[in-house]
Amino acid sequence: MSLVSLKKINKFYKVGAHALHVLRDVDVDIAEGEMVSIMGSSGSGKSTLLNVLGILDAYDSGEYLLDGTPIRGLSERRAAQYRNKFIGFVFQSFNLLPFKTALENVALPLYYQGITRRRRNKLAAQYLEKVGLLEWSEHRPSELSGGQKQRVAIARSLITQPRLILADEPTGALDSETSHQIMDLLAEIHAGGITVVVVTHEADVAARTQRIIRLRDGKIATEAASTSPTPSTSTSTSPSPSPSPSPSTSTSTSTSTSTSTSPSPGSEQAG
Amino acid sequence: MFSLDRWQEILGTLWRNKLRSALTALSMAWGIFMLVVLLGLGNGLQAGVEHGFADDATNSIWLFAGQTSRPHKGLPIGRRVVLANRDVGKVDALPAVDHITGRYFARGGMFGGEITIRAGAKAQPFDVRAVHPGHLYLEKTLMKAGRYLNDTDVAERRKVVVIGLPVAAFLFGPANAIGRWVEINKVAFQVVGLFDDEGGEGEQKKAYIPITTAQAAFNGADRVNMLMFTVGNAGVAESKAIAAEATALLAEAHDFSPDDPQALRVRNNVENFQTFMQIFSMIDLVMGLMGVLAIVAGVIGVSNIMMIVVRERTKEIGIRKALGATPANIVGSIVQEAVVLTASAGYLGLVAGVGLLQLIERALPPNEMFGPPRVDLGIALGATVVLVVAGALAGFFPALAAARVNPIVALRDE
Ligand SMILES: Nc1ncnc2c1ncn2[C@@H]1O[C@H](COP(=O)(O)OP(=O)(O)OP(=O)(O)O)[C@@H](O)[C@H]1O
């Protein structure tokens, strides 16, 4: 059974008098443990699709099964539970709370599970360490670089140990060097057994996923299997140092991957 | 739902938005403060007036003997009307009259002057009232020890006196005064009773002696200068009718016109009291209205700010929802925030208002016009609750609206 199953999903935006058809009969299936990228030109509906997947946005028709559960008609409480425990969302614009420290931001999802502050902060510190930002715990987002903010956001998305990570252009606001560090981090998360869906514009980012879903004007154009390795076979969930993704066969990314892994604090300190 | 965590979140938010919190708190505290002060001042004024009435029966009619100002049955004007002890009995015979007393002004003038009371080396002039036993009810005299004057005292012209507590304290110190002798106008009187009076010091520094004894001691024959009687729970119209009836009775006996306003002057306390109460319920109403306006202004202020709060925090709400906050989480924290802020500000306003009233009370010397400006804490607390509920509702509805939209809609807010 797929972890994510979309059947004939349609979504409209009302713009003035008429409706904009943003998603047209979209069918998507994503298996547990997959790492998938969604590509397409600007305005093709990538973010809309990801928001629907993350239960951040509603759709107008079709069926969305998340781990077999129909999402339509889910109560607000159950939806909140899914967002909290099942899904981790990573935004292009980070969406950190500016008045909270990195540690408090990472700990926030646990607040809604009723976990004590002490335990929250202890776990948050562990996850900040995983993304290499332990010494930045007490800094507010305004004192962090874009890459650091995104790593804080990733730590936040991971802290509830979700089964699905959704990332909307997580590298969109970052330079290529920092982008590689973030992609290393996502690859590592995937290697830990978590299903990852990444929206991206960048071919080399997409190339590091197992499968690319292409959208054109709200329709699925092609589904191409990417040529990247599939670490999903190793379902080890142990936090032991997972190897950085081995260089892909794609020539364009192989060099950059190998060079980027070594200086990346995220991949070095993980585990 | 008490949790330290929740409180830290809320206090953190309030602290982060210091200016906004301060403005909310100010409009809240000001409303309560104004309400408390206005109600307190209104009560002070009313207490002053009620104090003026407290020592006298308000259901009473006083009749003063005067001079005729209208010719009657061929008799000239300017004749003195002289009432006598038997007139007291005549008026007492009217069915509507409850308690009655005559007053004889031993030293002449209005109500008579003061007379020196002596006990051993101690001597001081006091207001000595010559009365019938019924005076007890007209003055609302409170007996503390011994007894009041009685009919036998009057019938036998006994030389007995009832004195106020301050008078006893002055003459005899802490020693028991009952049974002791005092000299009034060089005549020895035995103290038979001690009294207190709610009218304050002035009404307590008095002595009462039988009217007949005074008439004999001061060569008053059986002259009565004034009649006072209570009329039960008669209304204004009834009391006027009773006054007219008594006037007609006395006019018949003393040959003056019952319509002569000078021959017998009437003071109808039932009517006076009602007039005062009407004036003061008006003042109360105006004060209350101003207080309510202050509260309304507070409600509007608090509501506006809560609406802005929710508006400002839309994006934050979106982020929190994306991370798993339920609408109940969101609404709960905003409402709790509003309640904490308005309740503590309301409490401050309450304390400040009551504090100011106490300062006024302390600074103001005791006087007849203005009583202690106290406020009904129930009303003040009620007003605080109204503002707190208003703040909570003002937070509740926009928060609910914001918490119900899809997280992505809130997240788009910039
Ligand atoms: N709130 C909205 N109201 C109306 N139209 C919207 C709204 N949000 C998105 N759209 C429209 O829906 C379409 C798809 O938007 P979407 O954000 O999903 O595109 P995208 O593929 O993520 O683009 P980009 O690569 O630029 O992020 C676009 O045409 C956009 O203009």
Ligand SMILES: [Mg+2]
């Ligand atoms: Mg997009």
